[in-house]
Amino acid sequence: MNLNDIIAQLGSLRDNSKDSLRADPENEIYTADVTACETAIRVLAALVGEGCADLDGVLDILQDYRTLAKQYQNLHRKFEIPGKPIHKDGVWHCPACNSRVSPNHTHCHRCGKKMGWKR
Numbered sequence: 001m002n003l004n005d006i007i008a009q010l011g012s013l014r015d016n017s018k019d020s021l022r023a024d025p026e027n028e029i030y031t032a033d034v035t036a037c038e039t040a041i042r043v044l045a046a047l048v049g050e051g052c053a054d055l056d057g058v059l060d061i062l063q064d065y066r067t068l069a070k071q072y073q074n075l076h077r078k079f080e081i082p083g084k085p086i087h088k089d090g091v092w093h094c095p096a097c098n099s100r101v102s103p104n105h106t107h108c109h110r111c112g113k114k115m116g117w118k119r
């Protein structure tokens, strides 16, 4: 079953609950059913808007987002979070790749690690 089929089915369930609600306007279960169906339809429509057609498409896009988040975390850690240079044998070294760095370098010229000279 693709997402548009599920959306159509949920729309039918919502309409059935609305019909039941007309006969019993105070019924909290029917009210909750309508809200749940409408929310689920919006969630699925957003996924269709992202290019998902079915469950495999949803799982693929979630995996893509997880992969992108991990890549972003790694880039952030490397280029935005400073690492304290290590002083040994009279020279400063990058804490990430051990390459020589100078106090006027904002980033390691070899690996790109941000240098945290202060503190």
Ligand SMILES: [Zn+2]
Pocket (backbone or CB within 6 Å): 094, 095, 096, 097, 098, 099, 108, 109, 110, 111, 112, 113
């Ligand atoms: Zn480096």
